[in-house]
Amino acid sequence: MDALGRDLRYFVAVAEELHFTRAAERLFISQPALSKQIRMLERYLGASLFERNRREVRLTPVGRALLPHARRVLAEWDAAREATERAKAEQRATLVVGMNTSPGRGGLLPAITSRLTAEVPDVRLMLRQVSWDDSTAGLANGSSDVAFVWLPLGDAERYTWIVVAAEPRHVALPRTHRLASRETVDFADLLDEPFLALPPSAGRLRDYWLALDARGGRPPVIGAEIAGADETYEALVGGYGVCLLAVRNAPLVTRGGVVTRPVVGVSPSRLAVAWHTDDRRPLVQAYARAVRLAVGDGGPDSPDGDSADGDNGGDGAGFGR
Template sequence: MAMTADVHVRDLRYFVTVAEELHFTRAAERLYVSQPALSKQIRALERQLGVELLRRDRHGVELTAAGSALLPHARRVLEAWAQGASVMAETRAEQRGTLVVGMSNSPGRGGLLPAIRSRFTAAHPEAAVRLRQVSWDDPTAGLADGDTDMAFVWLPLPGQHRYAWTVVAEEPRLVALPDTHPLASRPEIDFTDLAEEPFLALPKSAGPLRDHWLAVEERDGRLPRVGAEIASTEETYEALVAGLGVCLVAVGNVPLITLGGLVTRPVRGLAPSRYVLAWRKGDRRPLVRAYAEACRRVTERVPGMPFRPPDMATTSHDDTG
């Protein structure tokens, strides 16, 4: 079996997803990869194993005899790996008594993090909280691959059914645009007036979150024009100032980009955005529960703070009790 020695878990996950969908485009969407990249990986796996796993023709995709034989074993490997990764994450966390909290940029919002930290530390003085900055390529801020225990993220998340969360803020989406833009003089802008504008977009790997910040749902099936892709606050500011496109931004993030030359305006016709503290469903470790509880208490207790949304502070999507 030397030929299989270097097969990656990722390649097995790609194979299983295509086998389940029997459709490369749908499988690619589920995996948040491009369809050509997925096809290339499957072909590489077939070369490595020396067999054809999937037969492609104009009618679609079907499993070969070899593919059917491999599928149940590949599923078992993926399940065992997921269990192993979960146990390793728990062991790491127990060894260090540290909670790793991910985020794509600092939440700000009126001192949210220090307030949660002081409440959490009062209950668990022996525990440490480590904040980890995660690139915008990963909308789960490290939750998906186990790099973080909890994360401040925006909904919707890829694989959202795998997570529980408590809502930190529900905020309107504003539009940021250069102060020289023809629409900048309006105190409020209707989304229909923005629909044809080029927009700045998150990386494709952000999946449903990219669509949310492009307001795909509000476009009645018309595709957005993407002027540039952005993967950091700095890139967003530079692209806006350069006139590459306009950009939707949550109220709480406005301070991150309102440097010279830009304005933000309210937009009519857009649903609000939801900012949450999320964790993996079924993670019942005491530190995870305690940090979630501290977050809930802080967003309830400080009515003057901008991160307390009306009637939302106690709303959570939480199966951990």
């Protein structure tokens, strides 16, 4: 198409200028080179396109018939090339991956990345740490393209996700707490304890980590609000309350003076990779395919009732916010 497209472009320029010298200047080529290409096109078509004399250049009937079609072909070709360049740029673009805590459970992140780069070698990934007060890890405000999130998500209908890990929830306690000596803790024994809570902006996730569904309608006692791992640790050792977290996130807070214990009577936590349902960009869809390959499951990637409620699991997650 490149050679024919070039010749059609030359023909259109001459047809519009009706002057070979002006058309050559417009095309940034020499007039003899332009005349040569037009003659080659005429030979290819088997007909003259222009009538030439010393005073003027005019289109022949064949030239007039060709002109509107040549313009359409060139317009479609230009549009096709632009679409191709956009697609190539999207394939090469940076993909921003949001997260609230590290998703590196059992090599999960490297497994996803290796599968993505096998499909899109030029991809550039930017990992973005987002405060716990944004339960979507940057999806809601568009600062992340895909994100590792903890279920349940607010505005679940806006997102599609794949559950990549599930873990039992533990309770983090000061080492001096009356329940710290137990091997397991029944959630019923925590109902009157002050809890550390995510900010209200975390929405449904705040309720989930307070285990509202396991309280039988009894409201939680909020000892303090936390929006990061350091704040959580300081609040725990300061005796402001206890908190639920996923077992693999225990190292975030067990730095000295804090212990974690399994909790009976609450559902597992679930970690998912999520993106906007209406985001059809090739790079986002490639990341979703890489996630599916990494977890070995075409999986629970729709915001149905169970996924949105965050009450059933797969294989490992955490107190993520």
